[in-house]
Amino acid sequence: MAEKSLPAVSYLKIPDDGDPYLEGHKCGGCGAVFLGERSVCSKCFARDKISTVKLKDTGVLHSFSVVYRSFPGIDVPYVSAIVDLDGGGTVKGNLINIEPDPEKIKFGMKVKLIYQDALGRKDKEGNSYLSYFFEPA
Amino acid sequence: MSDVYVLGVDMIKFGRFPDRTVPNIGAEAALMALDDAGLTIKDMQAMYCGNLGQANAMVGQRILQEIGQTGIPVVNCANACATGATAFREAWMSIKADMYDVVLAVGVEQMGKGLLGGAGGGDGIPKEGLLGSGTMPCVFAEAGMEHSKEHGTTFEQFAKISVKNHHHSTMNPKAMYQIETPLDVVMNAEMISYPNTKLMCSVNVDGSAAAVLVSEKKAKELGMGRAVKVRASAMASDPYTDRDLVMPDVNACTRLAAEQAYEMAGVGPEDINLVELHDCFATAEMLHYENLGLCQDGEAGKMIDEGHVELGGKVPVNVSGGLLSKGHPLGATGIANIYEVCTHLRGEAGERQVEGATLGMTHVIGLGTACGIHILEKV
Numbered sequence: 001m002a003e004k005s006l007p008a009v010s011y012l013k014i015p016d017d018g019d020p021y022l023e024g025h026k027c028g029g030c031g032a033v034f035l036g037e038r039s040v041c042s043k044c045f046a047r048d049k050i051s052t053v054k055l056k057d058t059g060v061l062h063s064f065s066v067v068y069r070s071f072p073g074i075d076v077p078y079v080s081a082i083v084d085l086d087g088g089g090t091v092k093g094n095l096i097n098i099e100p101d102p103e104k105i106k107f108g109m110k111v112k113l114i115y116q117d118a119l120g121r122k123d124k125e126g127n128s129y130l131s132y133f134f135e136p137a
Numbered sequence: 138m139s140d141v142y143v144l145g146v147d148m149i150k151f152g153r154f155p156d157r158t159v160p161n162i163g164a165e166a167a168l169m170a171l172d173d174a175g176l177t178i179k180d181m182q183a184m185y186c187g188n189l190g191q192a193n194a195m196v197g198q199r200i201l202q203e204i205g206q207t208g209i210p211v212v213n214c215a216n217a218c219a220t221g222a223t224a225f226r227e228a229w230m231s232i233k234a235d236m237y238d239v240v241l242a243v244g245v246e247q248m249g250k251g252l253l254g255g256a257g258g259g260d261g262i263p264k265e266g267l268l269g270s271g272t273m274p275c276v277f278a279e280a281g282m283e284h285s286k287e288h289g290t291t292f293e294q295f296a297k298i299s300v301k302n303h304h305h306s307t308m309n310p311k312a313m314y315q316i317e318t319p320l321d322v323v324m325n326a327e328m329i330s331y332p333n334t335k336l337m338c339s340v341n342v343d344g345s346a347a348a349v350l351v352s353e354k355k356a357k358e359l360g361m362g363r364a365v366k367v368r369a370s371a372m373a374s375d376p377y378t379d380r381d382l383v384m385p386d387v388n389a390c391t392r393l394a395a396e397q398a399y400e401m402a403g404v405g406p407e408d409i410n411l412v413e414l415h416d417c418f419a420t421a422e423m424l425h426y427e428n429l430g431l432c433q434d435g436e437a438g439k440m441i442d443e444g445h446v447e448l449g450g451k452v453p454v455n456v457s458g459g460l461l462s463k464g465h466p467l468g469a470t471g472i473a474n475i476y477e478v479c480t481h482l483r484g485e486a487g488e489r490q491v492e493g494a495t496l497g498m499t500h501v502i503g504l505g506t507a508c509g510i511h512i513l514e515k516v
Contacts, residue, residue: 008262034382043377063286063384065278066331067270071252080269080330082279082384090380092269102331107286121262129262 008118008131011035020115020130022055024089033089057113058137059085066100075119081134083111097135110137139352141232142364143513145174146480148346148473150311151464154247157343159191160199163245166345166469167204170241174349175359178205181349182237187214187224187244188468200243217503218417219372220244221346221471226370226509228350238355244473245345246466252329253341254504274330274338274418276504280387281332281420284437290423292332294438296323298419299337299461301447306458308448308489313342313464337419342464346472361516365479368496368512369401375506387421390508391428391500398498398510399430406430409452409512410494411481413474415502416459426454429500429510448489456481456489471509474499482515 007014014020024033029046033053040047064081081095091113098105111134118129147169154162163186171177178201186197192215201211216223221244228242254273265271284290300320306312318326318336326334356364373394378386399405406429414429416422426437431452432445440446446454457463457477460470478497480486491497495515502508 006261008264008267032377032379062380063279063283065270065275065282065333066328067266067272067275068328068330069252069274070266070270070272074266076266078266078270080275080279082269082380084380090383092383094267094269102292107282118262118267121267123261131267 005117005128005130008129010037012130012132014130021057022091022113022132024053024055025050026053026088031088035089035091055089056085056087059083059111061095061105061107061109061111062090063107064095064105066102079105083134093132093134095134111135112137138233139235139354141229141367142351142353142356142516143348143367143475143479144351144356144359144364145170145172145176145349146347146476147173148311148469148476149344151313151342151344151466154343159188159196159245159247160203162247162343163188163196163200163243163345164203166245166347167200167241167243170347170349176239176349178207180239181207181209181241182239183209183228183231184211184241184243185214185224185227186211187220187471188246189215189217189220190246190248196245197243216507217505218415218467219471219501219503219507219509220468221473222499222501222509222511223372223471223507225348225472225475225511226372229367229370232350232352238352240350241347242350242472243345243347244469244471246468247343248341248466250341270330272330274333276385277418277421278330278333279384281418281423284424288435288438290438293320293324294441295332295419295423296320296334296337297441298416298422299323301441302416302455302459302461303336305448305456305489306462308487309458309463312458312462313340314462333418333420337461339417339460339465340462342466344464344466344469344473346469346476348472348475363483364516365482366514366516368404368514369398369510371398371401371510373397373508385504385506387502387504387506388424388428390506391425391502394508394510395429398512402512404496404512408496409498411456411478411491411497412452412454412500413457413477414454414500416455416461417465419461422454422459425500429498448491453491456491471499471501474501475511475513478513482513
């Protein structure tokens with residue numbers, strides 16, 4: 001890649017001098033962790049107690065589905081997964097490097113976040129994107 | 138505050154009507170409900186109209202342009218799949234507030250075929266299939282799998298719900314389909330998003346339903362013969378839960394609305410004789426047995442295994458065929474459910490009649506999230 005990839009979502013941060021990571025917004029009042037910028041906590045209603053935190057790259061599988069039918073042009077099957085990150089925050093994404101078979105996927109299994117090109121998807125200007133995925137830890 | 142009664146209520150047979158307009162489909166149910174009440178559009182003091190697909194296009198007023206422009210106030214509502222229930226509830230509230238004595242509520246939708254949700258526009262690149270799936274079958278599959286995680290609920294148990302609702306629909310001439318789907322057929326149908334096969338997903342159809350609501354004074358004046366009393370109307374949005382913003386929570390808001398509805402009606406789940414609940418997917422129906430208090434947490438699988446929720450069981454659920462087979466025209470669903478329960482309370486449900494029904498409940502969920510619950514009583 002000649003140029004640096006753009007983040008697929010706003011909460012994926014790509015530092016110039018370090019590894020990519022997911023950023024959460026944490027409430028200093030109640031500890032709730034949100035993805036994406038905000039100034040008010042929807043759990044405890046505190047204002048101006050939100051600060052950014054670097055989310056952990058490990059977690060456990062909370063729930064999932066194996067998707068066999070999606071929109072045209074999207075490769076199936078794939079595993080849509082809900083992961084509770086260690087230290088707080090819940091994230092949804094694709095669980096990869098595992099057979100997309102409901103029998104092989106275990107609730108509570110440990111997973112880690114990995115950062116890869118966004119399945120070759122590019123925007124209108126031809127920019128590449130970096131995304132995050134889960135894989136068995 | 139006056140009690141509120143449903144004096145007239147009806148729905149069209151759900152189907153696909155690509156050559157008709159949304160107002161035209163809505164007008165048909167509106168006229169049917171007026172006829173059922175023995176009233177005309179001239180008697181209506183206000184109208185609440187629910188529609189999602191043309192939420193910015195004054196569907197209520199355009200219905201009146203087809204059936205009678207009397208100059209009454211019209212409010213158009215959009216609240217995802219709770220749209221119809223919202224229109225009904227607003228009508229109820231306007232009578233409760235002593236503003237009106239006779240109000241028309243209409244729900245209507247014209248749908249395309251195919252997968253809903255998850256298109257994920259916005260800047261950059263499409264996110265569907267990159268950050269999991271936002272399609273409705275997947276979102277509700279993930280919610281069902283959460284139940285599997287906690288209670289060991291199986292694919293087969295989810296599938297049995299679809300068998301039941303399709304069976305019920307064979308007795309409902311207004312359902313989109315009247316086709317028996319045995320367990321092996323349901324389980325071997327195309328897998329859309331595990332554990333939801335195609336036959337475990339609601340059917341996108343066109344449809345409309347309407348109700349005429351009246352105050353107690355008006356009901357007494359016009360005759361209570363076939364009137365149905367609205368014992369409770371409750372609505373909730375999703376209270377904060379830890380995963381809510383990533384994984385839409387249809388449980389917490391249903392529990393909240395159910396608690397309020399039971400309290401308002403002064404009854405408990407054990408008093409309810411039939412329930413029309415939001416089976417947008419088979420996985421969703423399973424969750425709501427517990428959310429609505431029809432059984433203890435963890436016992437939903439047993440409810441379907443032991444037949445408690447089928448016609449003839451302890452508390453029949455979705456005897457209309459539900460969204461799985463009757464069909465799910467988003468804006469009409471919340472009033473079609475009310476039509477179904479009223480029909481049983483009036484003793485007019487024919488082959489699928491829940492015998493001796495005196496109290497019934499309707500429930501819808503609009504993802505995002507809105508939950509609407511009504512408790513209705515035979516007069």
